[in-house]
Amino acid sequence: MPRRVAIVAAGLSRTSSHRVDVTYPELVREAVSAALEQAGLQHHDIDAVAYGSMDPFDGVFAPERWNVEACAGAGAANLPLMKITTGGTTGGSTALAGYYHVASGLFDVVLAVASQRVGETLEAQLVLNTAIDPIYERWLGAGAITIAALQGARHFWRYGTTEEDLALISVKDYENARRNPYAHLMRMLTVQDALQTRMISWPLRLSDCCPSSDGAAALIFASEERARAITDRPAWVIGAGQITDNYWVGDRTWYEDWDSLSMLARRVYRQAKISDPLRELDVAELYNAFSIQEIIEYEALGFCDKGKGAELIRKGVTTMEGELPVCPSGGVLCTNPIGASGMIRVAEAALQTMGKAGDRQVPNVRKALAHAWGAAIGFHTLMVLSSEAP
């Protein structure tokens, strides 16, 4: 039986298109210090560290070594450190690693850190292209944008989703990001503005695509006893998991439906005893690197039926004032330090659950969902946090 585990602190760095003011270890330290301070812990209180990033974006191989100052300073000196890389889900997987370390009973207080400097690569799409099979597919020039665009073209064709629907998603997320001091893009966007941005890969325009960001996030996971001693209001992990689909995109006939995410959601909701996610969740932080994906995620996560995702945004259900606010942070669409983005989702969900989300706080959050996708849209991670112990 896994032990009860809670997140007792979540630290975020400031983000931008290039944090020229700090070195990589300083960037990591920013998030780690914020988490330690929030928990009122010293680095010697940490028992182990899980660290996540995707190597090539920073132009530095093995960034866990590059970051050894930050990680050692945060408690990893003479302690175990585990490095995790799973594409876009890296941050989500690293959060899961932190959770598993404590749930196993082997460690009591574990620091999970994720970071990325996408701002230090001059062409993120070229780096992403190296993730594509070199024998059959890489020459095509595919990357994250084109794969999301394939999903979009199918969703438009199958369900009648429109460019206006995508614009509504972007406008909502940009508006949310303006209240988040840790967001990268913090500017006004209207539907009209969005529809006039340049086409990147049909049907995705510039306003439908995430930026490249520098940023870091840190979480502290603690056993029940330690969590209760550290804070009156931790964010309890009541459901968590990861799913792996096959590699070949052409084997899937459901680019518009994301069935693997539906399957994972069913598993994780069962753990969390959630039967009606739209009503039972109070906030959701989804990995919406591209606007169309947020719509598909609404459907795959059971917020609505298949093909009805666009209706939720048209009716305002997922705005800050709606029944289930989605991405109060502005989401990945406004801030994307890729390897850290999955952890930022968990950090946001934790801050919302602990009532520490500042101007972007959703009132009375009892249950929050955090999601990430990675690889060739074949990996997903989910975590459900609760203000009440399971």
Place this chain on the structure above:
Amino acid sequence: MTQEEEIIIVPGRWDLPFRHTAGRVASHFFYGLKEKRILALRCPRCRRVLMPPRPFCERCFVPLEDWVEVGQQGVLEAFTTCYARFTGLPDPPYCLILVKLDGTDSALQHLLGEVELEDIDRMKQAVRIGMRLEAVWREEREGGIQDIRYFRPVE
């Protein structure tokens, strides 16, 4: 240190050569393309005809040896037309497609050609999910995926 000092940016670059084995299966597939034949592998257990061909079925975890020649025409399953220029990637616009060839159970990623792409509205009219496509071969074939130049709409 003063606030006025400008931050210095140190340039970096990765330019690393690699060599990737195509393996026995993709090599055989590529030799077929050289002769204008498109080959796929059938799984003896789930009976799916897998494209692109691969050494084993990931679903059934059994080796694949049953080569079948598949059609040179198929159906457009999904597409996107890329209009943005990215360093080191193909010149835009290009239309990335997933085409399910006749006689196969999974789609091949390739390019669409002979279609107006420059104008977005005309592209949306011309490229339709479900449309029939056919392979257009290169004159000089070298034994690689690009021996098929692109797929084009069937007249």
